[in-house]
Amino acid sequence: MSETSMTVVVWTAATLITFPFLWLVGDLLWHGWHQLSLSFLLFAPQDAGREGGIGPILLSTALIVGVCMTAVMPIGIGTALFLSEYTRNDHLLGRLIRGSLDVLAGVPSIVFGLFGNALFCQALGLGFSILSGGLTLACMVLPILIRTVEESFRAIAHEQRVSAAALGISKRATIQYILLPAAIPGLLVGSILGLGRAMAETAALIFTSGYVDRMPTSLMDSGRALSIHIYDLAMNVAGGNPNAYATALVLVGLLIIINLSASWIAEKWTSFNQLPT
Amino acid sequence: MDIVQPTPHLKQALEESTGFQSWLPYQSAQSCCVLIAHIRAENLSIAYHDRLALEAVTLQINKGCITALVGPSGCGKTSFLMSINRLTDLIPGCQVSGRLHINELDVMASSTNLLHLRRQVGMIFQKPTVFPFSIKKNLEIALREHGMHDQATLASTIETALQQVGLWNEVKDRLNQPAQTLSGGQQQRLCLARALVLTPEILLLDEPCSALDPISSGIVEDLIMSLAGRYTIVIVTHNLAQARRMADHVALFWSVNGSGQLLEHGPAQSIFESPQHELTAAYISGARG
Numbered sequence: 343m344s345e346t347s348m349t350v351v352v353w354t355a356a357t358l359i360t361f362p363f364l365w366l367v368g369d370l371l372w373h374g375w376h377q378l379s380l381s382f383l384l385f386a387p388q389d390a391g392r393e394g395g396i397g398p399i400l401l402s403t404a405l406i407v408g409v410c411m412t413a414v415m416p417i418g419i420g421t422a423l424f425l426s427e428y429t430r431n432d433h434l435l436g437r438l439i440r441g442s443l444d445v446l447a448g449v450p451s452i453v454f455g456l457f458g459n460a461l462f463c464q465a466l467g468l469g470f471s472i473l474s475g476g477l478t479l480a481c482m483v484l485p486i487l488i489r490t491v492e493e494s495f496r497a498i499a500h501e502q503r504v505s506a507a508a509l510g511i512s513k514r515a516t517i518q519y520i521l522l523p524a525a526i527p528g529l530l531v532g533s534i535l536g537l538g539r540a541m542a543e544t545a546a547l548i549f550t551s552g553y554v555d556r557m558p559t560s561l562m563d564s565g566r567a568l569s570i571h572i573y574d575l576a577m578n579v580a581g582g583n584p585n586a587y588a589t590a591l592v593l594v595g596l597l598i599i600i601n602l603s604a605s606w607i608a609e610k611w612t613s614f615n616q617l618p619t
Numbered sequence: 620m621d622i623v624q625p626t627p628h629l630k631q632a633l634e635e636s637t638g639f640q641s642w643l644p645y646q647s648a649q650s651c652c653v654l655i656a657h658i659r660a661e662n663l664s665i666a667y668h669d670r671l672a673l674e675a676v677t678l679q680i681n682k683g684c685i686t687a688l689v690g691p692s693g694c695g696k697t698s699f700l701m702s703i704n705r706l707t708d709l710i711p712g713c714q715v716s717g718r719l720h721i722n723e724l725d726v727m728a729s730s731t732n733l734l735h736l737r738r739q740v741g742m743i744f745q746k747p748t749v750f751p752f753s754i755k756k757n758l759e760i761a762l763r764e765h766g767m768h769d770q771a772t773l774a775s776t777i778e779t780a781l782q783q784v785g786l787w788n789e790v791k792d793r794l795n796q797p798a799q800t801l802s803g804g805q806q807q808r809l810c811l812a813r814a815l816v817l818t819p820e821i822l823l824l825d826e827p828c829s830a831l832d833p834i835s836s837g838i839v840e841d842l843i844m845s846l847a848g849r850y851t852i853v854i855v856t857h858n859l860a861q862a863r864r865m866a867d868h869v870a871l872f873w874s875v876n877g878s879g880q881l882l883e884h885g886p887a888q889s890i891f892e893s894p895q896h897e898l899t900a901a902y903i904s905g906a907r908g
Contacts (some may be wrong), residue, residue, distance in 0.1 A: 430711060505748040509761040509813065512738035517758050524751050557731055 370591045378587035387555050391575045391582050393507040396589055398557040400473060402565025403541060405558060406551055409476025410540045411533060413481050418536075419529065421484075422491035423517060447485035452545040454482045459549035462484060475551025482546055483536040490535065494528020527611035534604040538597050544569040568593045657682040657851045658703060665698045665707065671878035672698050676715070678870055678881055683853045685844070687862035688827065688885070690872035690902070695879025698853045699872070702726075702821050703853065704740040705733055718834065719724035721821065738765060741814030741850075742823040746830050747806035749798035754790050757798050757809060758816050765817060780812040784842055804835020808842065815846075823848065824854040828861065840865060863891055871899050 343351075381395055388394035421439065429436035458478025468474045498521055506516040522529075543566070552564035553574065566574075572589050574580030658680040665673040673695030680686045688696040698707065705726060707713045719726040726736065750757050758777045767773055777794075781787040786808045790801070797811060807827060814822060824843065828836035843852060844865055856862050862869055869891070870884035883896045894900045901907035 499748070501744060501746065501748040502750060504706060505744065505750070505810070506760075508704060508706060508737055508742040508744075509764075509817065510734040511761055511764045512734055515760075518752055519764070549785045565796060 345382060350546075367594065370594055373584070374587035374589075374591035376582045377584050378591065382588060383592070386557060387571075387585075391555065391571065392579060393487045393583055393585075396568070396571060396585075396592065398555055399566050399568055399571045399589070400592075402551070402558050403563050403567045405472045405561065405565060406547065406567055407537060409473055410483060411480040411537060411563065413477055413480040414487055414536060415533065417480075418484055418487040418491055418532075419522075421440060421488045422495060424494035424523075425488070425492045427513075427517060427521070443485040443488055446481075447489070449482075450545070451482060451543055454478055455546040455549040457481070458546060463550060468549065469562070470552035470554075471562045472551055472558055472565040473561040475547045475565070476561075478546050478550045478556045479540045479543055482543065483540050486539060487536045490532030491525065491529055494525040494532070496522070497528065498524050527607055531604045531608050534600055534607070538600045538604075541600070542569055542597060544573055544592065545569070620685040637829075654678070654684075656889060657722065658853070659718075659720045660699070660702075661718040661720075663699070663715065665695060665823035666714045666716075667710070668712040673872075674875075675881040676879075676881045678884060680851060680853055681868065682851050683848045684867040685847045685865050686868040686870060687856060687866035688853065688855045688870050688872060689857070689862050690879075690882070691874060692857070693879070694872040694874040697825055698879070700742075700825055700853060700855050703821070703823055704737050704742055705731070706737075706742070708733070713727060739819055740816045740821040740823060741796065741817060743807065743810050743814060743825065743827045745826040747803060747810050749801070749806050749809055751799060752797070753795045754798045754801070754809060755794040756815055761813060762816055776816055781809075783815055783846075784808040785813045785838070786812060802835065804831050805840055806839055807831060807835070810841075811842065819850065821851045821853065822864055824852065825858065826855055829857065837882050855882040859905075863887065871902065873898055873902075 381399065383395060384397045385395035386398050387396060395454055400500075425436055425439060427557035440528060455478065458474060458481065460477065462468045462474035462477050463470060502524070503516060506520055507513075510521075547567050552566060552571075553566055554564035555562075555566045555571065558565045568589060572586050574595065575589065638646060656679045658678075660676050660678045661837065663673065663676045663678075664671065670722045676695075676699060685886075688699065690696055698713075701710075702715050702719060703721070707715050713775060715727060720735075721739070724736070725731065750760065751883075755777060758780060762773055762776060764788075768775065778787060778791075781790065786805060789805065791811075793800075798806065801809060807830075811822075811827075822843075827843070828839050831839060841863060843854070846852065847867070854862075854865065866887045868885065869887045871882045871890065872879050873882040874880075883890065883894060883899045890899065891903060898907060
């Protein structure tokens with residue numbers, strides 16, 4: 343293959359890949375933009391969502407994601423610390439955990455939904471609730487978060503740990519004062535990516551947090567997430583398309599903001615770390 | 620230079636207190652005028668996963684002196700250095716046998732408080748290893764961990780340490796800036812200050828100048844020499860000229876059948892001018908190593 347044709351192939355591939363994204367965003371803007379207003383964001387849906395807004399749905403989504411992140415952070419950071427600081431690569435338990443995380447990361451979200459329904463809604467008696475939904479999402483997000491955070495701990499030079507030990511700093515204090523602060527950017531990026539995944543989830547929530555589109559008053563209420571609202575309007579409600587488009591626009595807008603902030607943090611941190619030494 | 624001749628009374632008292640032959644009848648150099656054993660290794664061997672890295676080293680390191688560990692790569696100098704503050708514990712599969720004492724403290728005993736030991740024995744590595752925080756925080760972390768919390772005391776201790784390493788005037792206006800913005804030589808001096816704030820008795824230096832440019836290297840070298848007398852300094856170096864300039868005592872390590880051994884040790888002058896072992900003579904002249 344000549345130099346020119348290679349260049350053409352590579353450029354074409356790269357251009358093609360941006361096309362679906364631009365089309366998607368363009369389509370959403372075209373159909374959804376004129377529906378958007380402050381009252382759409384604040385008010386409750388009416389007439390099964392054909393009219394009104396998505397206020398309660400935004401709140402339910404925020405609560406589900408909040409429950410998810412609250413559960414995920416301590417477990418995720420703890421496991422990542424265990425994997426990077428308390429076990430070596432060939433440690434049996436470490437390998438078992440890594441292996442199961444890899445499998446979990448590939449499990450389809452509908453399976454998580456059924457699992458969450460069986461465990462949280464039924465066995466633990468939490469019913470269809472924001473709490474059940476958030477905890478189910480936590481199970482789904484954990485593998486991604488643990489791997490990202492573990493990587494950011496491993497990225498810290500081993501010399502830092504040895505230097506800390508040479509200064510008579512205990513392992514606990516090394517983790518608390520040196521490793522955790524140094525891993526904060528990785529932690530933020532990991533949790534933002536996890537947050538993005540949680541926010542866009544549909545299948546795992548259908549059987550756990552439920553369909554109810556009322557304003558939630560507690561974590562034990564059922565609550566409808568944004569993606570479920572879109573699914574419901576598009577599939578089950580005749581004439582629901584305009585509001586489905588507007589809701590999708592809000593969701594995609596939020597996801598873009600989340601992803602941009604993750605790359606912004608990563609970039610900031612890399613440039614900070616690459617200062618001349 | 621003067622021959623060290625302690626009074627018989629003092630000699631006896633010291634021998635009784637340390638239980639060790641502390642006085643050696645050789646010439647002292649520079650700052651090192653009283654030859655009191657500070658670190659004593661007896662039959663110290665270090666193995667990594669059953670592979671012997673250092674074999675049966677018996678060596679006395681004197682208080683307030685600069686002792687240089689020289690020799691070719693892979694002959695166990697750094698392993699020996701790391702056993703003194705038991706950083707060898709951090710290396711998977713590393714086993715240390717034999718005895719090592721710092722004054723009366725049995726370093727290898729399982730009851731030894733490692734945090735306390737490492738506070739007493741500071742260490743500087745080949746590559747400056749500043750923490751990715753501000754200059755001030757680099758010094759504060761260890762101090763806080765060892766129980767100093769009063770802001771005024773912290774500030775004055777930090778200032779003293781930075782002055783001791785000649786860094787105060789260079790950084791006093793930017794203590795809150797990231798330590799990575801300092802030059803390599805400045806970072807190494809910050810690492811030294813970080814060790815000195817804990818008021819150690821012993822400083823272990825693992826090729827502290829080898830990653831630095833010649834000017835920074837000269838500054839760090841002068842600094843280390845200015846610390847002799849107040850601290851017992853053990854320095855690993857590949858630079859024989861540096862060992863000759865700095866050291867009161869020299870210990871030459873050599874690799875025999877794949878494991879390191881202590882070939883010869885003694886006052887720097889006698890090692891460099893009248894080596895006993897022919898390998899030492901060859902190494903010093905540059906014919907071997």
